[in-house]
Amino acid sequence: MSKMPKIFIDGEYGTTGLGIRQRLEKLPVQVCSIPVEKRHDMNVRLDMMAQVDLVVLCLPDDASRESVAAVQSLSGHQPKVLDASTAFRTDPDWVYGFAELDQDQAAKIKKAPLVANPGCYSSGAIALLHPLVQAEIMDKNYPVTINAISGYSGGGKQMIASYEVKKNAPPFMLYGLNLQHKHLPEIVHYAGLSREPIFVPSVGNFAQGMIVSVPLHLDILSKQASVGDIRQCLKQHYTNAETVAFIDEDSAKLSGDQLALTDKMELRVHSNARQDMVVLTAIFDNLGKGASGAAIQNIRLMLGV
Numbered sequence: 001m002s003k004m005p006k007i008f009i010d011g012e013y014g015t016t017g018l019g020i021r022q023r024l025e026k027l028p029v030q031v032c033s034i035p036v037e038k039r040h041d042m043n044v045r046l047d048m049m050a051q052v053d054l055v056v057l058c059l060p061d062d063a064s065r066e067s068v069a070a071v072q073s074l075s076g077h078q079p080k081v082l083d084a085s086t087a088f089r090t091d092p093d094w095v096y097g098f099a100e101l102d103q104d105q106a107a108k109i110k111k112a113p114l115v116a117n118p119g120c121y122s123s124g125a126i127a128l129l130h131p132l133v134q135a136e137i138m139d140k141n142y143p144v145t146i147n148a149i150s151g152y153s154g155g156g157k158q159m160i161a162s163y164e165v166k167k168n169a170p171p172f173m174l175y176g177l178n179l180q181h182k183h184l185p186e187i188v189h190y191a192g193l194s195r196e197p198i199f200v201p202s203v204g205n206f207a208q209g210m211i212v213s214v215p216l217h218l219d220i221l222s223k224q225a226s227v228g229d230i231r232q233c234l235k236q237h238y239t240n241a242e243t244v245a246f247i248d249e250d251s252a253k254l255s256g257d258q259l260a261l262t263d264k265m266e267l268r269v270h271s272n273a274r275q276d277m278v279v280l281t282a283i284f285d286n287l288g289k290g291a292s293g294a295a296i297q298n299i300r301l302m303l304g305v
């Protein structure tokens with residue numbers, strides 16, 4: 001009999017679920033599936049949950065909450081849960097699945113029964129902001145602005161269809177202009193901010209990829225930090241990181257799909273000639289380090305594979 005850990009992906013036929021399933025093919029795990037036509041049947045799903053070591057939820061928020069309640073209703077064996085939705089990311093009973101957050105985050109993920117996979121935009125914003133707030137280079141109350149562009153796969157099956165099948169979607173659009181995007185609570189929480197950032201996401205006519213950028217005026221950061229201090233802080237924080245790299249170059253152009261089809265994230269600090277303002281950037285694949293790639297990192301930690 002196989003000793004490989006068993007995984008059930010609830011939502012395995014959606015965009016994030018499929019990305020995780022493909023990546024799992026390379027790992028020593030057994031993926032337990034249900035037929036596609038049973039994907040909404042809670043009895044069939046619950047049966048599967050009872051048999052596995054890890055349940056990965058790739059569902060909308062409300063469906064995720066229902067599945068977590070179902071897992072917790074199981075008597076006896078309780079599988080670990082990794083949730084890809086927004087539902088539990090700031091819940092104190094869950095560990096945030098951004099392994100590079102702090103030195104001990106990977107160890108916390110390893111031990112946790114419940115892990116929340118970060119949002120795509122949040123991953124980039126937190127990767128840039130958390131080390132600067134932690135090092136007190138940036139005051140918690142700094143008026144942060146976050147601009148970001150995502151490939152259209154970030155909107156799941158419906159948005160993909162509007163670009164690829166119906167072809168009625170705009171080449172570029174800003175959205176979230178009510179300034180209440182669902183990723184703001186986790187960004188505030190894990191970046192360590194006390195003032196909510198202004199966050200303007202956007203979507204472009206390319207399938208996969210993401211740039212998150214944060215402009216900063218150095219004269220109003222908490223310390224008299226130089227461009228070099230900011231670079232040094234990010235470089236040091238990610239020295240031994242598995243998937244996040246600080247790139248010590250000030251390139252004048254970045255392309256949204258530069259890291260598409262990879263699970264990596266690159267961080268840069270771009271400055272003006274006077275060295276009194278910078279733009280921090282994070283580039284990655286929204287379906288890679290922004291979703292399925294990060295999920296695989298967490299699955300490996302949670303199952304020790």
Ligand SMILES: NC(=O)C1=CN([C@@H]2O[C@H](COP(=O)(O)OP(=O)(O)OC[C@H]3O[C@@H](n4cnc5c(N)ncnc54)[C@H](OP(=O)(O)O)[C@@H]3O)[C@@H](O)[C@H]2O)C=CC1
Nearest residue numbers: 011013014015016040058059060063084085154156157291
């Ligand atoms: N796409 C991305 O870049 C990212 C997505 N996420 C998050 O991952 C989760 C999944 O998103 P994504 O893969 O994009 O979404 P998709 O719409 O592509 O897939 C969702 C899947 O869940 C199924 N589903 C929906 N409701 C239920 C339900 N009540 N019970 C059982 N199955 C259900 C859908 O079935 P059906 O076919 O019937 O609709 C579909 O197969 C979301 O929380 C999303 O916010 C996180 C990071 C990035």
Ligand SMILES: CC(=O)N[C@@H](CCC(=O)OP(=O)(O)O)C(=O)O
Nearest residue numbers: 085086118119120150154155203
């Ligand atoms: C382009 C697009 O629509 N993107 C999605 C975010 C995708 C994502 O990461 O959502 P999670 O919070 O579930 O992880 C949005 O802005 O709602």
